[in-house]
Amino acid sequence: MSAHATKRRKLRHSSKVQLSDVDSHGETHNHNGRATTSNGAAHDTGHHDGDSLLDDEYRSTDGSDSEAEEELGKDIPYPMTKTDTPKTPVDASHRTKKPSATAVEDGVYTAEVYKSNMFKLQLDELLEQVKLKYGKKEAPAENAMRTLKALIEQLPSRTALSIPEAKKTLKSEGVTIPFPEPQPPQDAKYQLQYERPSNINASGSYPLKTTTRSEDGFSIDLVVTMPRGLFQEKDYLNHRYFYKRAFYLACIAAGIKASTLHAFNISFDNLGGNQLQPILVVRPSQRGGADDFSSSNCRIHVLLALPENAFAMKKLLPTSNCIRPNAADDEGGTRQLPSTPFYNSSIQSDASITSYLQVLHSASTRCDAYKDACILGRIWLKQRGFGSHRSKGGFGNFEWAAVTALLLLPNQGYGTSTLSPGYSSYQMFKATLQFLASHNLSRLAYKFQAQDISLPKDDTTPVFFDGPRNLNILYEMTSWSYARLQFEAKTTTEALTESRFDQFESTFILKVDSPKVHYDSTVSIPLSSLVPDAGAEYSTRLYEQIGKIYLTLLRALTDRVKNISFTIPTEGEWPIADTARSISKRRCILVNMITNPAAAHRTVDHGPSAESKKEAASFRQFWGEKAELRRFKDGSILESVVWATKDASAPVIEQIVSFILGKHLGVDVASTARFSTDSFSHFIPSGRIQGQSGVTPFTQLMSCLATLEQDIRNLEGLPLQIRHISAADAQLRYTSTGCPSMTDPSQIPASIVVQFEGSARWPDDLCAIQRTKIAFLLKMSELLSGSKEIYTTRVGLENTSQPSQNQAFLDVTIAHGFSFRLRIHHDREATLLERQLKDKSLNGQSRETAALALGVYKRDYLRITAHTRAIQTLCTRFPSLSPAIRLTKRWFSSHFLSSHFSTELIELMVARTFLQPYPWPVPSCATVGFLRTLAWISRWDWRNAALIVDFSSYIADVVPEMVGTGSQVLKTEDIGKIQTRFEAWRQIDPAMNRLVIFAATNLDTEGSTWTDNAKPPKVVAARMTALAKAAMASIRQEDERLLSIVNNGPKVDDDLDKFSTANLFTPTVHDFDIVFSISSKYSKSGRKVSEQNFKNLQIQGPADTQSKGYEPFQPFVEELQAIYGDSILWFWDPEACNMVAGLWNPAITAQRPWKVKAGWSSVPLSTGQGKQSDNVDKAVKIQLNKGSICNDILRLGGDMIDRIEMWT
Amino acid sequence: MAPKKSSIPKTVADFIVLPLTLPALPGLPESCADAKHYLYIKPHEPSHATARDEQSLFISNVPFDANEDNIRALFTEQLGGLRVANVEFDSSVPAQASSKRWKDVKNNEDGDKRGKKRKRDEEVVAEGVVEDDESRLPNTWPSELRRGGSCAIVVFVDKSSAHGAMKAVKKAAKESKEVRWKGGDGLGGERYKKHHALRYPSKEALQSSINAYLTQFNRAETARNRLRKKQRSVPDAEGFVTVTRGGRAGPARIEDAERKKTELEERRKKNGAKDDFYRFQTREKRKDAENELRRAFEKDRRRVLDLRARRGRLRPEV
Incomplete structure (x- = not known):
């Protein structure tokens, strides 16, 4: 043995040396633990080092010396038998690593191996946080485990009993044998027996030290190996093994229960939801005493293992059959019978528990980063809702660890091993993900050291076949769960290849399994209609049905969906005295879909050509009466399916799903299925994507603009040629909440910017330029209205108090149509303003005005046009971006926040959700885009983090001559620069009085364009975060309700659609100090109601160009702001215009000393402090005169205000 | 009391x-x-x-x-x-x-508009003209x-x-x-309705105000040019008087000249000795790069510490 061990140790040592070049960090933090090992090795052949010391002790207590165990004992440094000393070598070797000085030194070179320094540092911290400490907290659990082991070892053997006898005996001891379905025959010839286990050992992630802390505690697997003598050669057939296993488990349960010395809470559960493999779950008794391990927050799973090679490997290949009808044991029948891979693998998995422990352990010794990589995998799986349990996909920690371990080993036929032991934990994690992402194991099996075994792939289960252990590791997965795993793996791999933005949070921190945020459409199907006859094999039937739904939907929906997954009720543990609980009929399953927005709304599906008879027949069979033969424009005659598209009809996907479920799974299923999709989209007009693009409501406006542009360019007699005409309005980038309307007179015309070619004839003075612009506008107005009948034009004035800013615009109204607002851009303005900024001879105030004007100039003429173009392009590229932005804007306005956020900033926030979608894929409907934006806002720490959006990845190739000084493509350095600028802002203005939110793009690296001058102010930004958090909390609550319906069935008054989406859009007025409502005559929402009666008049009557753009609300609130300055913050909803809310500035509601120019209406108060006459002045304080302000507002608003309310 | x-x-x-x-x-x-x-x-x-x-x-x-x-x-x-x-x-x-003004002009204005500028008919402002009833744009508010x-x-x-x-x-x-x-009087909805009407003055009114403005502007510009000329002949800190050609774009020319100068210097620098000619140069470069890396790492480390201080320990969301 010693020679063997030394050899291995040497190997390990040399590989470590090799590693230290690559991963010097790993070296450092393993240093403490390794010291003993290498010292020991230096001493002698290794008898006294940590590992073998344990090894010896282990054997001496156990007394067994079979070959397999010796192997095992050598490799597993887990002190099973140490009962007395708390200070075990394990404790010593597992000291928590501390970041030492050397870690920093070495860290300099780790960026390459770990994506980036930031990534690595966060990774280290995360690992430190989630790893178990193996200290005081876990000690009671370890003690309990040893107690259990001793207890089980002492259980007396039982004589063989027939099945009815066994049932009866155990019933009398208070235990119902957890026999799997089908129940064993009463007249079976074989007998059930209990004998002392041949071995008891801890297994799983706990001894491997890859367990993580989590809110529901960790678990320790205690593996009890049944003695070989219990089984006969043919016990693998017809569940016989499983009956014996169930009896064995029941005996252990009875033994623990009967023990008077020790108290534990025990119950049965199915291992991974597989009813063939019941296990025992041991929990603390909560009664205190030596055995109570409640403080460990842990449960112990007692698993049963089959000794290796108890049955012939050949018989248990996935291709063989082991369930014979009528218990016909004859060998000859095997060929004809269908194979039973799941059954076979279940046996084989029991037989390979210890063997896998060995594999995993050797991987962790061979490769330093292996354990950390496993932990990372664990976290990743958990955050995405994957687990070993069948209902969670059947891919859990064990599967991850085993796949990683096997990929580390060389595999003939596949070239070199996929993973290298020299990888860092992050590289190993990423490479494993990449393996999963790139191998469709459902279609093509991956065989590990099993080249000679042919695995026919007619089954839908993905296959990762481990030859030496004769097991398909993924036997509990299904094709849909693998598809989901692959989908998530792909998304994460994509995220990790993104080098500019740190994807740490999206990969490991965020919880990604919320159905509302994750999926575009959800169908709920009650179990009562899905599996009406709850027979013996209920869960098997359920999974069969789900598989059928999956395949049917996959075929029916084709490329309309990117992924279909299922949320399935889980059966929990059950008390040992009872039989396993059957699943309640009132539960349901959820079918979750991620749709492909470009194809989801297609109305015609093309099938095979009529000539290819076989395909056509199968198509007809699949679609039934829906299939029709059609001749298409290109002359082809194809089988096809056509769906209704009327506005009122259900979305195409819903039509397809309900039709196809009805056809293939029964009318009952279709009629009880509930479809929910895009549940928030009704808050905005045409929120649901119609046809193939999300910008349909805007196309008319856009084509009007194109005509207008042409007409302006064709004008003859303009003194200068036109260089550019660019759009500069939310309506023209598909993002205005309301759709552009031809009839609404209060619609503000859509802004466009005209730039003339350069000329020396412009005056070289800002104010004179503005007047010259007016002259130009007058000329254009004259020419344009002269050129075509349909144009009505008039010049309007703005910014009258800022003579150096733009002063006029030209409103062009197309008869019975849209109107546009045209402004002239003259690029000389920027130079002049910059010159004024530098001109030291100007007084301070003038230079301030110049700075302000420069900001406005840049925003209005450079940034907005560039931003408009970028968003236009994105909206056509991502069909759901436009509705998502509009929905998000709706949310901002319904909470009265819009007045403080520039519309472009909101657009950037949503664009970010689409351009950096991770951990999700790009959103495919408005609701999901909106919710993910909200989720991000609720997490966004805007005090310390900038919003950076990079349009370039999608735009660089479309609009090469992007206006603006920003660099074309955002590189890592650019992001660094933006970061520096952001930090500089925070240093200049730490109180965030001027700039609160910093939002930069590749087109605008300055970051303050949309948010300068406290837009929003800090308090409003904080309110945004608070509201987003509240919204996410209610979404989470809804998710939980949905899951409880899945698991427990709906409560009596509960309804799947009960969730009121309107809650998210209802403002809470009581948070404000003063609220007044606008009379319906002046509010948009009020007018809308009254207009409905006279719609025909609106359309027929002559377009009233005089009142076009008349919206009294906007100037009213602007005056409110101008009058009250910063003493009151005003909030309103610019889309409804029905209410204005105000918040006193807390700085002035308190009493303050008297001042001549307070800047707000005050009420004097004598405080009575200074009664002496000389002190009178100090005694008088002033306070905001709320009463008079209330009166003032009513006077200002006059007939516009309905009601005013004030809370003190 | x-x-x-x-x-x-x-x-x-x-x-x-x-x-x-x-x-x-x-x-x-x-x-x-x-x-x-x-x-x-x-x-x-x-x-x-x-x-x-x-x-x-x-x-x-x-x-x-x-x-x-x-x-x-x-x-x-x-x-x-x-x-x-x-x-x-x-x-x-x-x-x-309000118009932009020069510093000294402002001082004169404070004291009842006396002083040198009074000699001319009207005050000279830094840009545009001081509008009178003729040249002012039509009022848009009642x-x-x-x-x-x-x-x-x-x-x-x-x-x-x-x-x-x-x-x-x-x-x-x-x-x-x-x-x-x-x-x-005339507040409430009426006021904003009037404002909306007043925003769109008649073409004639606009045109005549612009004409008046531009006439006055020409006069003001002549006055300003005179003033500028005088400014140009004032010696700078080192006692030199910048010789400039008259004309409206005077100051801009100076800026152009400065820009050209920096461009020229840059070009000269480029054509001079290359910075990787000597060994010490490459060595220093390498050292700089290394230091830069180290600094970047330090910065990132601080940022992570900051992050932790702000939002607590890094843990996966529940």
């Missing part, structure tokens, strides 16, 4: 506190029904005395809808019936158009409003009227006489 706490004082500093009863309006919450507005009034005594001071009163905290008419009415009808010549407000909504808590100077026809008014104010305050505030 009333000893009761938080009662309204009659005077503060040298101001008389004059409560105004506000008009009763429908829809007002009850708590504000009898709210009053408070004016602070005293004789006008600016630090730079002028001739008009003695005939003026200074009012602080004027109502937002104060205008010359209703202030005048306040004095003539309720406070002694004295005649007001005019009222000057320190703020207006929308704000008055009336002006005041910012909250702003001040006004009420100029009476003569000294004695001002004294009389002050006396009346004192009396009213002492006797707690009810003084009503009339408020402004």
